[in-house]
Amino acid sequence: MLATYAPLVGLFVLAAGFALFSVTAAPFIGPRRYNSAKLEAYECGIEPVDQPLSGGRFPIKYYLTAMLFIVFDIEIVFLYPWAVANDQLGVFGLVEMVVFIATVFIAYAYVWRRGGLEWD
Amino acid sequence: MSLTNYLVLAAILFTVGAVGVLVRRNAIVVFMCIELMLNSVNLTLVTFARSTGTLDGQVIAFFVMVVAAAEVVVGLAIIMSIYRTRRSASVDDANLLKY
């Protein structure tokens, strides 16, 4: 049954070989023209606007807000399975979820008290 | 469509991510490549969950997402703090510690 995965191994070898080849060959055959554009992020072909990493800067609050959003947003992922199967999980599931949410709230309290939620 | 195709795609993505870590200079991009590796694993996990008929793979994928998010926060915080001093996010510039 495991033999069916043999192609996967083959591909691994192929991919690794290709990667090694590209990495070793690039310095020899590729032209070396470093410019600031190389460090810029690719933005769908649009002229990159002011970016934090290549000159201009975003205010730090964008960064903070985005981070906080991601972290707290992703916790929701655990609520979905529980919500779907709540009636089967019973009290145990409820208690576990409360503990989980309480823990998240501790982090939330930290963010709030430290001014992470203030825009100005 | 065979499940193997998904596994192959995931393997390719993983390799692309790994190569990206090796060749990119910008710390943020390096970090994005690592995220790509994690997500290729997610794809693998979900495929295996399907092929083995168990749910574990899907559950693990959730956990991986959360961990990845936490890693993003920590990573960006570190990269940003060094950027604010050095004015550069190139991983090659951070080269004081060696030999």
Added chain:
Amino acid sequence: MDTVPATGLLASSWLLIALPLAGAAVLLLGGRRTDRWGHLLAIGTVTAAFVLAVLSTVELAGLDERSVGVDLFTFISTGRLDVGAGLLVDPLSMTFALLITGVGALIHVYSVGYMAHDPGRRRFFAYLNLFVAAMLLLVLGDSFVALYVGWEGVGLASYLLIAFWYTRPAAATAAKKAFVMNRVGDVGLALAIFLMFTQLGTTSYEGVFGSVGLLAGGTVTGIGLLLLLGACGKSGQFPLQAWLPDAMEGPTPVSALIHAATMVTAGVYLIARSAPLFDAAPVAQTVVVVIGAVTIMIGAVAGCAYDDIKKVLAWSTVSQIGYMFLAVGLGPVGYAAGIAHLLTHGFFKAGLFLGAGSVMHGMGDRTDMRRFGGLATRMRTTFVTFGLGYLALIGFPFLSGYWTKDAIIEAAFDRGGTSGWVLGGVAVLGAGLTAFYMTRLVLLTFFGEPRWEDGVHPHESPAVMTLPMVVLAVGSVGAGFLLVEAFPLADWLAPVFGEPEEATAHAIPPLAVSVLVTVVVALGVLTAWLLVGRREVPTTAPARVSAPVRAARAGLYADAVNEAVFMRPGIRLVRALRVVDDKGVDGVVNGIGAGLGGSSARLGRAQTGFVRSYALGMLGGAVLVAGALLAVTAG
């Protein structure tokens, strides 16, 4: 050999080790507060240990079973591993304990005078006490592990003492050299102990010797050869002899105690103690004999060529320990002879070194014999005691060396066959060479015209230094007779090595051997007198000399050979040290790397500091891991 539990005074044999150890601890931890009285404490602890050793010996002699075990505590006891720390008090270990504490106490006293003006005197006595404690542990321990602990301890003390004047680059270099070469030997000893563990599950003497018969012949030979490697490293035997002469950079009392009388004989002790093992491994025994014979010649030839008084004595030590190896390699007939020579050598060589120290003391720390001469009248006590030690060493009839060296030469001839003749011949030739270089030394130092440098005013040393020399001189004269004829050491050691067997048939009669040796010795003395005593001595060594002399001056190129064969890393280090000497020991220690360091630095370049290259390394490692695992499962 059955060991009985200790009773009475013997139960407190641990005090022997504890006393000097406590002395060292007080001196090292007490700091400057102990500067004023520290040396007295050091002498006190060693003397007390000596008194205890004497009393214990008397008590031991009165017992029926002269082999007493003292259990101290259980070091590791878990599962199938049981390592206890215990002492074994038997005639062999007590003999050594007497030598160590006795000569040790004398040299402590001498050092009070010798080191009187040295700012580091307290440190010096602390190290000396540490050495005595470690050496006692080495000989009194009841297992190879205990021996190993002591072995490393004396190595440490030796290293610290060679480098005592660490501001001298030569001293630091010599200490490094001693350390490196000893490590080679230590690895051998450690491997031997591991081998015993795997094969027998124990390292206690009782356990190992009791089950030697259970082992395959090859294993016993392997253990024997590894032990021998350890012994060679510690005792300055071929091919690890080169460190010993360099170790003379240490203060002279150190040379006398550690590098002549006690530590360097630890190899002989190891082989004698492992007698049941070696008796079961004839191949290993043969190698011991060969190494002994080779070393006799190397030491004697090199001794002829040096002008540094301490180096000549050091090469002489190398050569004399060669005799002891030869003896203990001969098996049951030689054990007692080897130990007896070890004891008398301990007396006269320590005496000679103290005498040399006294000469140096009077000559403003000069060691070049070409700048001595005519000291016999200026330093009367030193001359007389040194002279007696000299006579004992060359084997002047009825002095110590005569009795014990002759016994070894006889035993060598008695081996029979061609090998007996070769070994005996080498031993006799060595005796002749010994007579030559020692006579040369005495002539250059004490006779002839003074060739002193300006501003040198030789004077006799204070009583605190001459007194130990006198005591040792008395020992040099009488010890041989006492140990061989009056109270035969062989009988005393019988519980360890078995009853001495009377040689039934001698290859050549003992009397003939005595006469032969005496004649050869006389020839050596005569040659020296003709070559050195009757001529003007140039104050610098002639540069244009024949190849043999050049070779001898280079220690028979022992360094070169060692370097080329297997000491390359160590020697590179020595050379690197020379280069970076001006940076002091910082440079010296950086030089350690020079051998391995080349590769270290090259490998270190891989640590580029670039995250991406680290990641590449990890990816490469991961590919290797996956490849290796797949190879294993596929294969």
Added chain:
Amino acid sequence: MIEAPDLSLSALSPFLFVFGAALVGVLVESFAPRHVRQPTQVALALVGTVGGFACTLLLAGRGEVTAAGALAVDGAGLFLQATIAGLGALSVLLFAERALDPARSAFVASAAVPAGSPRDRELLTDERVQTEVYPLATFAVGGMMLFVAANDLLVMFIALEVLSLPLYLICGLSRRRRLLSQEAAVKYFLLGAFASAFFLYGLALVYGATGTVQLAGIRQSVTDDGTGTLLVLGLGLLVVGLMFKASVAPFHTWTPDVYQGAPTPVTAFMAACTKVAAFGAILRLLYVAFGTADWTWRPLVYGIAIVSMVVGAVLGLTQTDVKRMLAYSSIAHAGFLLTGVIGLDAGTGSGLAATLFYLLAYGLTTVGAFAVVTLVRDGDGEATALAQWAGLARRSPLTAAIMTFLLLALAGIPLTSGFTGKFAVFRAAIEVGAWPLAVVALVTSAVAGFFYLRLVVLMYFSEPAEDGPSVGVPGLPTTIVLAVTVAATLVLGVVPGSVLDLADGAARLVG
């Protein structure tokens, strides 16, 4: 209705204690006024780690699997948890030291202020400290304890991240030499995340091959169906991820840079606790999940052990920085520890006890050695260049003596814990017939002995440099750490019997 999994609260008590303390720490950070934070956080972190330590002691002797098979409560796990908690408490004491540096702490006053800015210089001697380090460290301790108890690859992965993420952060929080510290954090983070990705992919492949991530289930599948390509690949990638954390060569490259750049108390914490945790996980993975197919990984671990010992010992020779030197020493010790892992045979178990003992001994000695490093200072903070340590014995005989003793222990000289530990692991390796490995280990430990000795020689036999460092007078926390580590190193070397017995009794993995 879905059955609720059995959850033994008593078995979970060590984790509850440690994580609870960390969460309270976050609350304190949120609500307590600034001036009370430092003492409160130190107290909390100590309560958490010491409490966790006590809980594991109370659990001693248990052997069960709980939380639906996700956690193993067994002798080896508890021994390692106690070790981690204890070493964690010692590290927290080092974190809390305020008397040594005129800058008042090893940790930055405010991480948000760019390094080298005027505000940063102003804050250098400020009373403030970024007190988040204490809850972060406590989280890391909790993660490590979970790591060694994980009986399930998913829990192992989560624990790996819980222990790593806080470490990445506190690596970058040094008060002095912030640029180096931040660089260390970036390197550690990027490479650590890279390694976790490997671990995770390995997890996925093993899951695909066996259909489960529980170690017991994997074992069952390995026994029944043998090892396929997929499974073996997965095992390899898992091992890579774990070896990275244990800083085993060739996955060691981050170690010297991060050890050098991180604040020294954090380095002590990482060097001791992370190593213990990583080896706990390695032992569990290899023996519980893949124990019945040990022929697959044994040659690999054998080779890696040799590489690690050689790389650590040889590269250590040319180092010029004390912390870097200790980093290479840590790599070499990882190799010695793998020797013990090889010596762990299902039948005998003496390798397991030996490895447990070695981890304890090594952890204590290492914390002590780094504590000494924090004492030697010049005007610019710690003086870590080897050249600056020249003649230290003249300036401070006691400091030099303590360092010498700890270095001798690292070198494995008899009568120190290092000797007992090396003795035990080498013997375990020989017992299973891996004597060539033991020979390599002996030779490399002799080579490694050189660079330890080199520092000793430097301290005792060199002229002190003109503008040499001074030796700070440690406050109570550092004094306690030094006293405990030196005493433990001595006791474990002279009378190791009882602790060896303890390790022997604890040497059991359930699964």
